[in-house]
Amino acid sequence: MFDIKLMRENLEMVKANALRRGCDVDVDALAAMDKEYLGLIKEVEDLRAERNRLSKECQKNPEAREIVKTMKVTLGEKETRMTELKAKIDEQMSWMPNLLSDEVPDGADDKDNAVIKHVGKKPEFAFKGLDHQEIGEKLGIIDTARGAKVAASGFYYWVGKGAQLTQAMYFWAQKELVARGFTLFMSPCLAKERTLYGTGYLPFFSDQTYLIQGEDLALIGTSEQTLVGYHTDETLEAESLPLRYTAYTPCFRTEAGSYGKESRGIFRVHQFHKVEQIIFCLPEDSPACHEECLVNEEYLLQQLGIPYRVVNVCVGDMGAPGYKKYDIEAWYPGFGSYREVTSNTNLTEFQSRRLNIRYKDKEGNRGFVHTISATGLTDRVVCAILENYQQEDGSVVVPEVLRPYTGFDVIAPN
RNA sequence: GGAGAGAUGGCUGAGCGGUCUAAGGCAGCGGUCUUGAAAACCGCCGUAGGUUCCACCUACCGUGGGUUCGAAUCCCACUCUCUCCGCCA
Numbered sequence: 001m002f003d004i005k006l007m008r009e010n011l012e013m014v015k016a017n018a019l020r021r022g023c024d025v026d027v028d029a030l031a032a033m034d035k036e037y038l039g040l041i042k043e044v045e046d047l048r049a050e051r052n053r054l055s056k057e058c059q060k061n062p063e064a065r066e067i068v069k070t071m072k073v074t075l076g077e078k079e080t081r082m083t084e085l086k087a088k089i090d091e092q093m094s095w096m097p098n099l100l101s102d103e104v105p106d107g108a109d110d111k112d113n114a115v116i117k118h119v120g121k122k123p124e125f126a127f128k129g130l131d132h133q134e135i136g137e138k139l140g141i142i143d144t145a146r147g148a149k150v151a152a153s154g155f156y157y158w159v160g161k162g163a164q165l166t167q168a169m170y171f172w173a174q175k176e177l178v179a180r181g182f183t184l185f186m187s188p189c190l191a192k193e194r195t196l197y198g199t200g201y202l203p204f205f206s207d208q209t210y211l212i213q214g215e216d217l218a219l220i221g222t223s224e225q226t227l228v229g230y231h232t233d234e235t236l237e238a239e240s241l242p243l244r245y246t247a248y249t250p251c252f253r254t255e256a257g258s259y260g261k262e263s264r265g266i267f268r269v270h271q272f273h274k275v276e277q278i279i280f281c282l283p284e285d286s287p288a289c290h291e292e293c294l295v296n297e298e299y300l301l302q303q304l305g306i307p308y309r310v311v312n313v314c315v316g317d318m319g320a321p322g323y324k325k326y327d328i329e330a331w332y333p334g335f336g337s338y339r340e341v342t343s344n345t346n347l348t349e350f351q352s353r354r355l356n357i358r359y360k361d362k363e364g365n366r367g368f369v370h371t372i373s374a375t376g377l378t379d380r381v382v383c384a385i386l387e388n389y390q391q392e393d394g395s396v397v398v399p400e401v402l403r404p405y406t407g408f409d410v411i412a413p414n
Numbered sequence: 415g416g417a418g419a420g421a422u423g424g425c426u427g428a429g430c431g432g433u434c435u436a437a438g439g440c441a442g443c444g445g446u447c448u449u450g451a452a453a454a455c456c457g458c459c460g461u462a463g464g465u466u467c468c469a470c471c472u473a474c475c476g477u478g479g480g481u482u483c484g485a486a487u488c489c490c491a492c493u494c495u496c497u498c499c500g501c502c503a
Contacts, residue, residue: 059484
């Protein structure tokens with residue numbers, strides 16, 4: 001969400017941005033409503049001022065009472081119209097995408113993302129590499145069949161050493177992020193509508209959300225929702241910024257409409273797990289904080305020994321809340337392709353305006369903070385470990401950095 | 415889940431139909447005093463929106479409605495917090 005004043009002062013720019021981002025809000029109609037709304041504010045406020053003035057006279061001048069009574073009818077009508085108009089404007093504004101960085105490439109989908117760099121050496125196998133699903137099944141560490149039996153298709157178990165490896169990775173990642181100045185949270189895994197709306201998941205991704213029947217609660221799609229929502233309606237001291245937060249939570253997504261897409265393995269599932277990076281910062285610092293999160297993501301993958309590439313996400317592949325976004329795609333030798341494992345978005349003031357998260361500095365300057373939302377690691381990275389560290393005998397070697405946390409060096413077939 | 419109490423500015427705390435943006439205190443900011451600091455004294459000290467923008471107007475006392483010429487104050491609903499009881503990882 002951007003300041004509506006921007007639209008008043010720079011209509012063509014806002015229109016062009018909406019067009020480029022495929023937003024179907026009628027910006028001209030919105031601007032017209034806003035114009036009418038501004039006029040109504042003036043009328044209503046003038047009427048209120050007059051009413052307030054007359055009300056003060058009522059005790060000594062009974063006639064004023066009658067005047068105000070008739071005024072109230074007109075005022076009431078105008079107030080109703082104003083409220084309705086405001087609701088319509090807010091509804092339309094909630095669908096308006098964020099502005100875009102100049103550095104965002106054009107393009108329609110992920111094939112148009114601009115590859116920035118390749119890092120790490122792809123493993124070379126003297127045998128036919130398997131994908132993580134096959135590896136996981138053979139080692140008995142991924143169980144999708146029972147996930148479907150107990151919950152539903154799209155759920156799975158990490159079992160035995162697979163679960164140990166996964167937990168080791170998350171524990172290690174949290175420790176690394178804490179060492180980089182992040183505060184660790186254990187977060188609620190449900191959130192209310194306002195929180196999902198405020199973080200931009202509503203109204204844009206409403207069909208991805210699991211709602212709790214009869215309650216104003218939904219399962220979180222990411223801890224971004226609860227970590228950013230943490231400061232809802234707060235004014236942060238500028239000198240306390242940037243605030244760096246991390247949490248490890250499950251993430252729930254209905255994946256409605258994506259059946260058959262990446263259905264192999266546990267790539268697209270209804271529940272996965274994630275260590276998140278969130279930064280609240282001053283507007284001028286957000287580009288640097290965005291880069292900082294990328295550095296952290298890369299560091300984690302490098303330490304794990306996963307080859308990857310970084311892409312600058314194109315306009316067509318970026319969600320409406322984003323201003324600029326980097327994805328990291330890990331190399332999956334079993335699949336024989338790069339696949340998205342992390343994403344890192346500078347949301348500028350899109351979320352902070354919706355959630356009313358502001359900053360105030362010593363000079364009394366105020367504004368909305370910027371937020372950065374980035375992945376740390378997810379279950380997909382464990383899949384990448386399985387595929388990149390597989391051996392000819394079917395075993396999987398544990399990355400060096402995780403061994404202190406797993407207590408074993410290799411996962412071997414029984 | 416049952417019973418009770420309460421939600422006012424950064425905090426504390428008055429306010430019970432008009433003189434309320436809201437007393438008093440604390441914290442904070444500026445000044446006097448002082449070699450400097452403390453103390454004392456004086457002044458300032460909410461947010462947002464609108465406009466004819468060094469000024470004025472409007473809104474906001476948990477949220478949403480209602481009564482009234484006029485609501486922090488009266489009525490209704492909701493939310494949240496606290497205390498006690500029950501249950502429980």
